[in-house]
Amino acid sequence: MMTKPYRKPGDMTELVSSLGWIEEDLSSQDGEQATDMGDHYSLNRRNSHIPMDLGSEDLEGEEEEDDEECGLDVEKASKRRGPKKKKMTKARIERFRARRVKANARERTRMHGLNDALDNLRRVMPCYSKTQKLSKIETLRLARNYIWALSEVLESGQSPESNGFMEMLCKGLSQPTSNLVAGCLQLGPSPMLLSKLDEKSGPLDAVSAQQAHALSFPSPGLPSPPYGSLEASHLLHLKGYKGATYENHSPNECNNGTPPYDGPLTPPLSISGNFALKQEPDSERNYTPHPTHATHYLSNHYPAPSMAGLPQGHALFPGSRYELPLDITFESFAAPHIVSSQMGTIYNE
DNA sequence: TAGGCCATCTGGTCCT
DNA sequence: AGGACCAGATGGCCTA
Numbered sequence: 001m002m003t004k005p006y007r008k009p010g011d012m013t014e015l016v017s018s019l020g021w022i023e024e025d026l027s028s029q030d031g032e033q034a035t036d037m038g039d040h041y042s043l044n045r046r047n048s049h050i051p052m053d054l055g056s057e058d059l060e061g062e063e064e065e066d067d068e069e070c071g072l073d074v075e076k077a078s079k080r081r082g083p084k085k086k087k088m089t090k091a092r093i094e095r096f097r098a099r100r101v102k103a104n105a106r107e108r109t110r111m112h113g114l115n116d117a118l119d120n121l122r123r124v125m126p127c128y129s130k131t132q133k134l135s136k137i138e139t140l141r142l143a144r145n146y147i148w149a150l151s152e153v154l155e156s157g158q159s160p161e162s163n164g165f166m167e168m169l170c171k172g173l174s175q176p177t178s179n180l181v182a183g184c185l186q187l188g189p190s191p192m193l194l195s196k197l198d199e200k201s202g203p204l205d206a207v208s209a210q211q212a213h214a215l216s217f218p219s220p221g222l223p224s225p226p227y228g229s230l231e232a233s234h235l236l237h238l239k240g241y242k243g244a245t246y247e248n249h250s251p252n253e254c255n256n257g258t259p260p261y262d263g264p265l266t267p268p269l270s271i272s273g274n275f276a277l278k279q280e281p282d283s284e285r286n287y288t289p290h291p292t293h294a295t296h297y298l299s300n301h302y303p304a305p306s307m308a309g310l311p312q313g314h315a316l317f318p319g320s321r322y323e324l325p326l327d328i329t330f331e332s333f334a335a336p337h338i339v340s341s342q343m344g345t346i347y348n349e
Numbered sequence: 350t351a352g353g354c355c356a357t358c359t360g361g362t363c364c365t
Numbered sequence: 366a367g368g369a370c371c372a373g374a375t376g377g378c379c380t381a
Binding site: 100103104107108111112115135136137 | 358
């Protein structure tokens with residue numbers, strides 16, 4: 001299949017595509033870049049007819065294109081009025097090239113940083129799976145919904161186990177993502193996780209296991225601890241926040257179907273316990289063991305998954321219609337329930 | 350095979 | 366001048 005050359009309006013990329021130095025440059029750079037990027041870049045470039053575009057002004061008049069169609073462009077370009085462009089010397093071309101290569105590297109780094117941040121966000125979403133990663137857009141949508149739903153829990157005391165909570169979470173999400181979230185919220189903890197907990201802590205009861213887990217999984221990727229610890233102090237703040245902090249926020253209407261949202265959430269969303277639980281081990285940080293809030297949940301959810309007839313690494317959990325990857329963490333979907341039991345405690349006080 | 354998603358390159362714009 | 370940010374374009378990969 002012939003690939004369509006990338007050509008922006010008015011540029012003269014074809015002009016430069018036949019330049020010998022570009023060929024040289026490509027071949028030498030591909031080697032370097034390939035080591036960095038797993039050949040992605042070099043494959044793209046080698047297999048396509050995309051010329052390296054250095055900008056029309058930089059290369060104008062340097063070389064003629066043998067393509068008929070581009071011959072016209074050359075003619076037009078040569079008759080262009082205005083200040084005469086600086087002649088491109090070999091040294092200048094090399095400087096441009098070097099600058100471009102540096103800019104590309106920076107851009108890659110920038111995008112990697114962005115993706116890392118997105119990964120961190122995925123980890124604190126109420127449905128985290130290493131194998132079944134949410135897309136970028138779905139991650140952002142779910143994040144928005146999650147914030148919205150949790151703020152509803154705080155403000156109106158709505159149960160995170162209610163259908164309303166689920167609906168808020170799934171609003172605007174694609175069907176597969178909605179299914180995933182819905183499936184997660186119907187599940188009990190993954191047996192894999194529970195066995196991990198047992199290994200770590202021995203014959204602990206559910207609460208001790210939770211505590212041990214919270215202690216050993218702080219959140220290195222997040223700005224400041226204790227992001228997700230379920231400290232009693234945080235939980236007790238709930239009461240204070242309710243009707244206090246939020247009253248000060250002016251309503252923030254969204255006009256594009258975005259859920260209503262009453263300003264920034266000052267209180268730590270960490271009440272979900274979600275953040276601290278699923279992070280990598282970091283022995284340098286200390287977290288106060290949280291109180292016995294998860295007893296109810298953990299003691300009632302120990303389903304055995306069925307894996308018959310499902311792809312490797314997937315399981316169908318009792319009570320769920322959805323087939324899920326086994327590496328979905330308990331913490332990913334436990335949060336709402338934990339919030340629920342905790343809220344119950346608090347509001348019953 | 351079409352469509353979704355992604356990584357990358359690129360040039361333009363703004364800012365320091 | 367150079368870096369950060371952005372949006373457009375492209376090809377590769379994966380899945381329904």
